[in-house]
Amino acid sequence: MKDKITIIGAGSWGSALARIISDNGYKVIMYDTDEAIVEEINTFHTNIKKLPVGKLNDGVIATTNLKEAVDFGTIILLVVPTAVTRLVLKQINEVISNSKIFVNASKGIEPNTFKRISEIVVEEIDSKYIKSFVVLTGPSHAEEVILGMLTMVTSSSKDLSSSRLIQKILSNKTYFRVYTHEDVIGAELCGSLKNIIAIASGIAHGLGYGDNTRAALITRGLVEIKRIALVLGAEESTIYGLAGLGDLVVTCTSMHSRNFQAGVKIAQGKNLKQTLSEMTMVVEGARTVIGAYQIIKKYNIYAPIIETIYNIVYNQKDPKKEILKLMSSSLKEE
Ligand SMILES: NC(=O)c1ccc[n+]([C@@H]2O[C@H](COP(=O)([O-])OP(=O)(O)OC[C@H]3O[C@@H](n4cnc5c(N)ncnc54)[C@H](O)[C@@H]3O)[C@@H](O)[C@H]2O)c1
Structure with a gap:
């Protein structure tokens, strides 16, 4: 049947x-x-x-x-x-x-x-x-x-x-x-974590940054997703597939993404409550960043973009200053 x-x-x-x-x-x-x-x-x-x-x-x-x-x-x-x-x-x-x-x-x-x-x-x-x-x-x-x-x-x-x-x-x-x-673990983690990077991408867009910034956030965001996903048991190939890179690209570059839209509103100075009240659809990244922040602290994973978004959304840090702070961490190899 x-x-x-x-x-x-x-x-x-x-x-x-x-x-x-x-x-x-x-x-x-x-x-x-x-x-x-x-x-x-x-x-x-x-x-x-x-x-x-x-x-x-x-x-x-x-x-x-x-x-x-x-x-x-x-x-x-x-x-x-x-x-x-x-x-x-x-x-x-x-x-x-x-x-x-x-x-x-x-x-x-x-x-x-x-x-x-x-x-x-x-x-x-x-x-x-x-x-x-x-x-x-x-x-x-x-x-x-x-x-x-x-x-x-x-x-x-x-x-x-x-x-x-x-x-x-x-x-x-x-x-x-x-x-x-x-790879169920990888698919679930990639699908969830990319929404946090989309908020970052929306904030950057809302602050007036351009395609260079977005490309950098996607690329470095993928590295953070990979670090977390591998620690939690995902397979590396998933990170570079549709569930990983594919979903990250679409959500960080499209105005259809509620997480991207939420980032733009946050960049305009709206707090989380105001931002969510103006959306007719769910903004999953705002919730996922809580768990992701807890995970990076628990496992001591270096994930500065995710940490930045947590601080902007939940510690009311200034988006412009926080995004610039990402630029001032010590210089390192890619
Ligand atoms: N919208 C997209 O393009 C898209 C694409 C892929 C994945 N997703 C994911 O799908 C999920 C849903 O997103 P969406 O955009 O459809 O959200 P949405 O806000 O458009 O729809 C959610 C629906 O769930 C219903 N709902 C809420 N609480 C309920 C309950 N207790 N019992 C039954 N129904 C309840 C709401 O009434 C609403 O109709 C999210 O996790 C999102 O990340 C969305």
């Missing part, structure tokens, strides 16, 4: 993924707690607040009923902000009645525990209901995917048959292509 997919989180990325999945001929239901979003999807097949461009297919349905959503799918695709993932998983565990493939498409690390979503799934869902875990990540702005612009991402799992199944369900010959690999 053909797999059916339950998308948890009918926001920007959840909607774009629903479009791909239904374009590819699979049945999909979306779950969200926001009643207005659910009603708009069911009535007009749009999600204007979260994704002002493009349309969902008529067959895509949405619900606020978690049990209905969880019962529907053989695959549970998580696309909620990572700040609520643990809570949502607890709720899923209360209504789930048979085993499913869990796929995570959200990007973040939990503060204080440093847990990745794959670890949180194992903690919150009874093991008899977890068939396998897959992480879906890579350079992919919802705004481009929903318009059918060519996009390539990765499907990573220790269970090759599951990563291949997700590859098959999501790939098509016109605009979306999925590669498989096995």
Whole structure:
């Protein structure tokens, strides 16, 4: 029987993924707690607040009923902000009645525990209901995917048959292509940490710096991501693939990136609260930087860009002075 997919989180990325999945001929239901979003999807097949461009297919349905959503799918695709993932998983565990493939498409690390979503799934869902875990990540702005612009991402799992199944369900010959690999840790860490570098890139842009600065931040940011990811068990090849370099480039160079946009606002003198209140979509880097900062302190990892962003966002340090401070550290070999 053909797999059916339950998308948890009918926001920007959840909607774009629903479009791909239904374009590819699979049945999909979306779950969200926001009643207005659910009603708009069911009535007009749009999600204007979260994704002002493009349309969902008529067959895509949405619900606020978690049990209905969880019962529907053989695959549970998580696309909620990572700040609520643990809570949502607890709720899923209360209504789930048979085993499913869990796929995570959200990007973040939990503060204080440093847990990745794959670890949180194992903690919150009874093991008899977890068939396998897959992480879906890579350079992919919802705004481009929903318009059918060519996009390539990765499907990573220790269970090759599951990563291949997700590859098959999501790939098509016109605009979306999925590669498989096995490095779940690397995929999760790269997808999460790049958002911090995107905030730095947005700050630099907001301060009036240009392409040279951005290129330097991407390159040195990749080095920091690599240092952290390797200490935590990632494979080096992942850092240079779509999940690593690919996602870092897109998020540091595009105004579609909420993390980049947040950086621009911070450069304009807005504090974190003001910045987040002006965004209609989640800014994962602002939360991930807490866990990343704790990790670099715990493991004594040299990561000056990440430390700088933490100080600007949480210690109210002046963005211009902090970015210049990066220039004044002792001169060293690349
Ligand atoms: N937007 C993109 O292009 C994109 C691409 C790749 C990955 N991501 C990642 O996907 C995740 C979601 O991002 P987004 O841009 O779709 O965010 P978003 O803010 O557009 O959507 C999040 C959705 O989750 C819903 N939600 C919040 N709390 C909930 C709860 N307790 N139960 C059910 N639903 C709840 C919200 O109502 C909202 O509709 C993030 O981790 C982001 O980094 C986004």
